[in-house]
Amino acid sequence: MKLMPTPDGLKVTFEYDEAAMLDQLVTQLTQLLQSHSGTALDPDPLFASLEVGGSDELPEDPALARLFPDAYPEDGEASSFRQVTEQGLLNRKLQDAAVVTSALGLGDPPAGPAEPSEPIVIKISPVTLPAWVRTLTALRLAIAARIGLDTTEDREQLLDGDDTRGTVLVFDWLAAIIESVLTIMAATDEDAASDAG
Numbered sequence: 001m002k003l004m005p006t007p008d009g010l011k012v013t014f015e016y017d018e019a020a021m022l023d024q025l026v027t028q029l030t031q032l033l034q035s036h037s038g039t040a041l042d043p044d045p046l047f048a049s050l051e052v053g054g055s056d057e058l059p060e061d062p063a064l065a066r067l068f069p070d071a072y073p074e075d076g077e078a079s080s081f082r083q084v085t086e087q088g089l090l091n092r093k094l095q096d097a098a099v100v101t102s103a104l105g106l107g108d109p110p111a112g113p114a115e116p117s118e119p120i121v122i123k124i125s126p127v128t129l130p131a132w133v134r135t136l137t138a139l140r141l142a143i144a145a146r147i148g149l150d151t152t153e154d155r156e157q158l159l160d161g162d163d164t165r166g167t168v169l170v171f172d173w174l175a176a177i178i179e180s181v182l183t184i185m186a187a188t189d190e191d192a193a194s195d196a197g
Contacts, residue, residue, distance in 0.1 A: 003180055005188045009125035010181060014104075019120035021170070023106045025139050030097045032142065036064050037090050056083050066145035067093070067138055093138055099131035129185055136174050143171045 002013040014022065036059060056079045059065045068086055070078035103122045124132055147164050149155055149171065158164040 001177065001180075003184055005184050006123070009123055009129070010184055010188070012122050012124060012181070014120045014122070016117035016119060019104050020106060023101060023104045025170075025174075026097050026100050026104075026135060029135070029139055029142060030094060030101070032061075032063060033067075033090055033094050033097070036061075036068075037087070037094070055086060058082075062145040063142035066141045093134070096131040096135045096138075099128055100135045103128070103132075124181060124185070126185070129181070132181065133178055136178050140171055140174050140178075143167060143174075 001015070001018055004011045004013075036055075058070055058078075059068060068082070068089065071081045071085075072078040103124075104120060105122075106120070144150065147158055147167050149158055149168065155168060158168045
């Protein structure tokens with residue numbers, strides 16, 4: 001992965017395998033969200049159009065529970081808040097994920113034996129930056145919930161496991177993307193402010 005600031009944002013060059021893995025992860029996140037959306041949609045068309053609606057309980061799936069945590073410690077307040085906000089939050093996460101997959105532009109993988117492919121170059125602007133950061137953060141939350149990664153001690157233990165080491169490395173890779181993108185975008189903003197001054 002290579003990053004280069006541009007006058008209107010940031011250019012990111014992913015090796016094809018990196019882009020394909022990221023696209024697959026975001027597609028899985030989208031499928032997870034869509035599976036929950038079927039139970040969260042409000043049958044009232046007015047509320048549905050306002051993106052109001054949701055389930056009344058914390059999702060059983062640990063990844064969804066991490067993505068849609070209770071907003072209040074009391075069950076009654078948490079349930080009431082979830083019922084009127086969850087679908088809107090879910091729709092926004094789906095929209096953010098669509099921004100990322102659209103930028104990657106991979107679509108369905110070609111049939112037949114895999115062949116080396118060219119790097120994928122994408123542009124991240126100040127407008128699309130929030131969607132990228134929210135989607136990569138959602139991926140990290142879902143991954144952490146799936147493998148039980150909550151503390152530094154958990155991370156070290158999971159790195160030692162043959163079944164979980166690769167997943168932890170992907171978790172760290174996503175963090176590196178977020179940090180690098182935010183650092184360069186912040187530096188670009190500071191340079192623009194200095195030039196304006």
